[in-house]
Amino acid sequence: MRTITRRGAMPLSLLALAAAATLTACGGGGGNGFSFLPPPDPGSPPPAASTYKAEIRRTAMGVPHIKADNWAGAGYGYGYAQAQDNLCTMADSFLTYRGERSQYLGGDALLVAGSTIGRPKNIDSDFFHRHVISPDVLKKMIDAQPDNLKKLVEGFAAGYNRYVRDAKASGTAHAACRSEAWVQPITTDDIYRRMYAANLAGGYSNFLAHIANAMPPSPTAPAKVAAHSRNHGHNNKKHALQLALRDIPEPEMQVGGKEGVGSNMIGFGTAATGDASPLLFGNPHWYWRGPDRFYQAQLTIPGQLNISGTSFLGIPVMLIGFNDNIAWSHTVSTAKRFGVYELTLAAGDPTSYMRDGNAVKMQAHEITVKVKQADGSTTTVTRTLYKSEYGPMLNLTYLSDKLPLWSQSTAYAIRDINGENYRTFRNWLRWNQAKSLDEFTAIQREEAAIPWVNTVAVGRGSAKAWYADIGAVPNVSADQMAKCSSTSTAGQTLRAALARVPVFDGSRSACDWQTDADSAQKGAIGPSRMPSLMRDDYVANMNDSYWLANPNAPLTGYPDIMGPAGTEAVSFRTRMGNVLAQSRLGGTDSYGAKGATVDTVKRMVLNSRVLTAELFKDKALDMVCASPTITVAKDPIDPTVAGHTVNTGAACAALRAWDNTGVATARGAHLWDEFWSRVKLPATAYDKPFDAKDPVHTPRDLNTSEATALAQAFGAAIVRVEASGYAPDAQRGDYLFATRGDKKIPLYGGCGGPGYFTISCSENRLDKGGYTMDANPNGNSYMQIVRFPEGGVEAHTFLTFSLSDDPASAHNADYTRAYSAGQWLKVPFSESEIKGDAAYSSAVISE
Secondary structure (H helix, E strand, O other): OEEEEEOOOOOHHHHHHHHHOOEOOOOOOOOOOOOOOOOOOOOOOOOOOOOOEEEEEEOHHHOEEEEOOOHHHHHHHHHHHHHHHHHHHHHHHHHHHHOOHHHHHOOOOEOOOOOOOOOOEHHHHHHHHHHHOOHHHHHHHHHOOOHHHHHHHHHHHHHHHHHHHHHHHHOOOOOOOOOOOOOOOOOHHHHHHHHHHHHHHHOHHHHHHHHHOOOOOOOOOOOOOOEEOOOOOOOOOHHHHHHHHOOOOOOOOOOOOOOOOOEEEEEEOHHHHOOOOOEEEEEEEEEOOOOOOEEEEEEEEOOOEEEEEEEEOOOOOOOEEEOOOEEEEEEEOOOOOEEEEEEEEEOOEEEEEEEOOEEEEOEEEEEEEEEEOOOOOEEEEEEEEEEOOOOEEEOOOOOOOOOOOOOOOEEEEEEEHHHHOOOHHHHHHHHHOOOOHHHHHHHHHHHOOOOOEEEEEEEOOOOOEEEEOOOOOEOOOHHHHHHHEOOOHHHHHHHHHOOOOOEEEOOOHHHOOOOOOOOOOOOEOOHHHOOEEEEOOEEEEOOOOHHHOOOOOOOOOOOHHHOOOOOOOOOHHHHHHHHHHHHHHHOOOOOOOOOOOHHHHHHHHOOOEEHHHHHHHHHHHHHHOOOOEEEEOOEOOEOOOOOEEEEOHHHHHHHHHOOOEOOOOOEOHHHHHHHHOOOOOOHHHEEEOOOOOOOOOOOEEEOOOOHHHHHHHHHHHHHHHHHHOOOOOOEHHHHEEEEEOOEEEEOOOEOOOOOEOOEEEOOOOHHHOOEEOOOOOEEEOEEEEEEOOOOOOEEEEEEOOOOOOOOOOOOOOHHHHHHHOOOOEEOOOOHHHHHOOOOOEEEEEEO
16 A cells, blocks of 8 residues: 655656555555565455555655654665665665576676675676575574564565565566566565675675685595586586686775775864854765665654664665764774684695694585576586685685695685674664764774774764774784784785785684673674774864874874874875864864854865865976976876877966866866876975874975976876867866766766865776766765754755666756755755655555
């Protein structure tokens, strides 16, 4: 049953469904019971009571505000709303987590969109997920959840299935996938798999292909090869297998890597805001497409839950957001969340390893995956993958030729602390219900569950803002790092490639991760030894370590695995964020009287300043523009470019006139982007090198020692710009854009490397169609500015890529156009605000 009321224009997706639904007066009851079979005859009498019921209210930009009487109902409405807007992406992602991509889409195809697992082959994704999220792991995940979360999950699956049933029966939305066989009902297990997979972004997910292809050699006596393709009818020879495995690409470390996705967040205390309320700015730089993209909504169960914010698709709990009393955001942490163990194997048995002198048998997991062939037929591929007590086995040859394949004597296993962390969503759900900042911080310390991110939060009635990197982190002591670290050539190579990651001897129990008295799980650092800070001016994080949560009170003395603290320069984006915050507090920027207000923060975070240009442009141009021509010996990032001679005049003129920002109307910013992306400067290039006593302002003052290298980078940048067809003084919005329909929406900002704080980071080359945000970029995503005036909540948001993945939806482009124009949404939160919204519509669903 569905009941619909509306004000103003109804979203296209609701109109399409309304045409197929039975409309009754508000408050009508009854409906079809859920079934995988066709729904009952509509003439049948409705059941006496509904198992699930929710009201989905939509406001501007299509944001859903789900209201229900209980947890199952809230989940039901949320699952339905997410599917209504993103069915194709969600259905595709459930194939991923079930390990069924190859069955429907073929084994060699890559995932459709980037995410925390990158874009691996379907066949590798299937084996990884079937192996890592094995039945025993799934059971532990489910058993650890509280009853209210289980009811949310149950309702979410039912709501998703309700929409699938409606769409397949008579829908017109989601034409790209609606009729596909892989768009099918799900179970609660699918939701738990999806939730568990989110845990792994800082560990296992970065090693997907290397877990999925970790196979032992044949034992010294002839035996069945551990991985084979039954459709070929014979076993692969070891040598051929080794050659094939060497084609596995190096993981990009999507989360926790040097150039992975990131975020910005600043919490201003009342000393900064100048009134009784603190203020939070949160802005994850995240995926614009795919299963990990954010979805904005509000969930309300009167008297129990009232939370607005965002979650990944397929997850029924808000991961970032605000309620009546607290607001929080996250950034990716520098703390390492995994370790590698070097295993000494038992003689004659490469699937047993030695531990304290005893042989331990690995756990074998034979997995068979169905694979669709080019002719439409289906065959099967079987691999036997293994787990040690530490975790799944690895194939590490991608890192270096010095790293061997799994041999008769040595193998490697990976342990992800979050593979054993089943508390994450319990933590977030408790935060969803928190009534004060004190309660919020107590929950974080008690659960110590946040998987791979920092946290900043503010609360009603609290003068201070909170920063913490308190979550699940491996507990390895300095003594263990000295005594347990592998000394083999392979182990040392691995240690060099993975800074601060423990690469330990797996043959000794003395090298097990340790447990503190207050550890929330075995092998994790206790929360009392993890960094946190409360300040009434501001706390912030822009993906560097905990060290500079506030530069006026640097944090030190925490375990090395948490990240560097004063030993190396922070990123230009971190420096830019602190410059913005400090300038606002001092009133030294261009936004008027000092203090962090909603209006000034709105403008500040979108101004697209480029710190490297502010610091270095003038001196750099003096060097690179000294000659009218440059002959490029070799492009530092494109080895195919060599021997080109370019004129510098037009480029130098454009950059001298450029205003050092990446706003949509800025002219010349692409030249600086291309130039700086090729610049790698040693400490000697600066007259003022990095100084831990002045980290926000150092290094600075470029000298001439690297003039030749700078000239080569500049010449190569000109080559790239000329090849692109964009003029040296082209406007930013002409080449940085998102496409919706056949229209380009101009954007602003850039990548973090040059020091943009405002992020729109395209992976597409300028000379291959511009910096388009249409494929697999990352950038500003769910943005929120939240404060707590007396008697209410004031929140301003963006969902930069818009709510829906369906090109036919009215909400596929509206939020993106608003973001392009800098028009923040004052999102309704109270009942009166929701019902008073000009775009208000309401639909009651039940079954």
